[in-house]
Amino acid sequence: MNVEIQYNNDIYLDPIVTSITWSGDSKQAFRKLELQLSNTTNGKEPTVSIEKGKLLKFSKDSEELFRGVIFSHSIQADGNMSVTAYDENIYLTKNVDTKKFTNMTASSIIKQLCNDFGISFGSIEDTGYVFPKLIMRNKTLWDMMNTTLTETNKQIGRRFILFSKEGKLQLIERKRNVVEWSLQNGFNILNASSSESIEDVRNQVKVISGDHEDQPISTVVENQTLINNYGLMQHIEESDVDQNSSQVQQLANQLLKDLSKVNEEAEIEALGNEEVIAGSVIHVSETMTNLTGNYHISTDTHTFQDKVHRMRLKVENLS
Numbered sequence: 331m332n333v334e335i336q337y338n339n340d341i342y343l344d345p346i347v348t349s350i351t352w353s354g355d356s357k358q359a360f361r362k363l364e365l366q367l368s369n370t371t372n373g374k375e376p377t378v379s380i381e382k383g384k385l386l387k388f389s390k391d392s393e394e395l396f397r398g399v400i401f402s403h404s405i406q407a408d409g410n411m412s413v414t415a416y417d418e419n420i421y422l423t424k425n426v427d428t429k430k431f432t433n434m435t436a437s438s439i440i441k442q443l444c445n446d447f448g449i450s451f452g453s454i455e456d457t458g459y460v461f462p463k464l465i466m467r468n469k470t471l472w473d474m475m476n477t478t479l480t481e482t483n484k485q486i487g488r489r490f491i492l493f494s495k496e497g498k499l500q501l502i503e504r505k506r507n508v509v510e511w512s513l514q515n516g517f518n519i520l521n522a523s524s525s526e527s528i529e530d531v532r533n534q535v536k537v538i539s540g541d542h543e544d545q546p547i548s549t550v551v552e553n554q555t556l557i558n559n560y561g562l563m564q565h566i567e568e569s570d571v572d573q574n575s576s577q578v579q580q581l582a583n584q585l586l587k588d589l590s591k592v593n594e595e596a597e598i599e600a601l602g603n604e605e606v607i608a609g610s611v612i613h614v615s616e617t618m619t620n621l622t623g624n625y626h627i628s629t630d631t632h633t634f635q636d637k638v639h640r641m642r643l644k645v646e647n648l649s
């Protein structure tokens with residue numbers, strides 16, 4: 331395992347790095363890199379002067395895994411130092427604006443926001459659903475983008491993920507972000523636990539179109555089997571989007587499909603694979619916890635220490 335940490339495009343920190351933690355959360359805009367350094371040779375002064383705002387790159391076996399900006403660091407009297415960097419998507423959370431969008435898809439909105447704020451982007455997949463009108467007030471760029479993707483999923487059932495690659499924003503449909511690798515007990519799983527809950531289950535959905543105050547368009551859909559099993563649990567959705575009756579019905583049906591699923595979550599500790607990160611989908615086979623099939627990775631934490639790569643994952647059932 332050949333790991334490289336490049337600082338400011340010209341200094342390799344590998345000789346003084348003692349551990350690396352690389353992590354992400356599918357609900358957050360950015361991934362994080364945390365370094366522990368032994369940053370002294372004489373015990374009196376730092377070997378390398380680390381500055382906030384400088385670029386940090388992390389590669390394994392010559393493949394770049396992370397590119398980001400140093401946001402904080404701390405050092406102790408013995409030279410032990412901590413450095414924290416975030417990938418370029420951190421800037422999606424640092425800019426706030428108010429915007430109105432008309433007859434645009436989520437993907438076109440994301441491109442427009444990137445152009446408006448000088449954010450580099452790469453592959454942005456077409457999200458399909460067109461918003462007749464969408465108003466965002468005092469929201470971060472991340473909240474705007476995430477809202478459009480969430481509303482797209484509510485309407486047409488397609489889930490997309492945003493991530494940064496080589497300093498550029500990317501958008502891909504989640505179902506295509508499958509890692510061709512399996513987690514199996516007795517092979518690469520070190521430990522696992524699982525749980526199931528109906529805390530967030532809703533078996534009846536009522537949707538009201540928010541742009542029809544005088545004569546609101548509304549509909550109610552239900553899953554009678556789940557009502558019989560768990561009791562009535564209703565979700566209400568007041569849509570701010572200008573929608574006709576068929577769109578309101580479509581939204582209600584999709585919400586019921588998404589909200590009526592029993593939540594399955596699991597935590598897995600395994601030997602590391604750098605492709606297995608939050609937002610991707612992986613196959614799991616673990617008999618004791620009854621984890622069998624494809625699961626969405628919601629969070630990941632990868633550690634690299636003493637030439638050993640381990641990872642801790644939270645996974646949940648696909649929905």
